[in-house]
Amino acid sequence: MPSPSAVGERSPFTGLPQDRARPVLAVKIDNVGPARPQTGIDRADLVYVEEVEAGLTRILAVFSGPPADLPDRVGPVRSARESDLELLRQFGRPALAFSGAQSRLLPVIAAAPVHDVSPAHASGAYARDGSRPAPHNLYASPARLLAAAPDASTAHDIGFRFGHAPSGGAAATTRTVRFPAGSAGLRWSAERQRWLVSFDGRPASATGSGQLGAPTVVIQYVTVRTSRYHDRWGSISPYSETVGSGDAEVLRDGKAFRAHWSRPDADGGTRFTTGQGAPMTFARGPVWIVLAPRPS
Structure with missing residues (x-):
């Protein structure tokens, strides 16, 4: 796959200048509601929003x-899902921080091309916040997580x-993506030059910063099917x-902009075209x- 954003010149994740390629850390x-506002996701390069059990959503940041750009802590950290492993294969062998998983999924994670930096393998990177209720109170230090995965693949x-917008497109100020038991709302802010994010009708924010948002938001329509796994209450885990x-x-x-996405195999990246x-x-x-x- 050709790369006009050469490593050492611009980040392939954001298109912004970078001095050199850095290791990739993914955090679930x-x-x-009790987990909000989250911490650290305002410093992520990429944020994926995906459906989980009972029609709710979870984030993969x-x-x-560089170390100076990483947050001091990130969280609340929660459990991984099978579809995370497919999504992350395009990154090579990144570090993956998560807190537990369905017991039958743990051997699958162990065999996947990720560096497991869950509490079982990097306990010193995690701490509980006593001001929040469990299980929505586990936080991690990205620097310590990466120290536990010195061989994590680089970006x-x-x-x-990245570049100037293509021709066309329709003027838009709002969009809402609906999940079975939640929603992700998007509102264009000309002042901040980004799309501001809401969850379940309420502005989404990170501790210590304002409303979350990004210059680019991709609504990627995917098949969401049932997986082989379920949570402790018996709800089947969806697979995106x-x-x-x-x-x-x-x-x-x-x-x-109406677009098309294509990712022929799990080891390759995702192309978006007009x-x-x-x-x-x-x-x-x-x-x-x-x-x-994906609409039915």
Whole structure:
């Protein structure tokens, strides 16, 4: 896959200048009411929003910046899902921070191309916050997580392209992605030059910062099917398929662009193209990707 954003010049995740490639850390983060506001996700390069049990959502935040850009702590950290492993294969062998998983899934995680930096393998990176109720109170230090995974793969091209917006697009100021038991709302802020995020009708924020948002938000329509696993209450874990192809909507610069996504195999990145087949370019900066259920 050609890379116009050469490592050492610009980040392949954000299109912003970087001095050199940095290791990739993915952190699974809680996204129910008691977990909000979360900590550290305002410093992530990429933020994935995905469906979990009971129609709720959870976040997978991906960091690859220099140490000075990493938050002091991130969380609340929660459990991993099978579909995370497919999603993360395009990053090589990143570090994956999570707190537990369904017992039958643990051997699958152990065999996956990730560096497991859960509390079982990096206990010194985690601490509980007594001001919050369990299980929504486990936080981790990204620096300590990466220290526990010295061989984590570094950031490389995963298919994203950055630059001026393509021609076309329709003026847009709001979008709402609905899940069975929640929603992700998006509102364009011309003042902040980013799409501001809400969850379940309420502005989403991170501790110590304002409302969360990003210059580019991708609504990627995927097949959400049942997996082989379930939670402790018997709810089946959904599996968001990120290998394949489908429709997408890319939000940037106060416009919505119809797009197509394609990822032929799990080891490759995800390409986004316009309706005319040209590369769909993102605005430089953090990118949020909402893995939305494909319309039936």
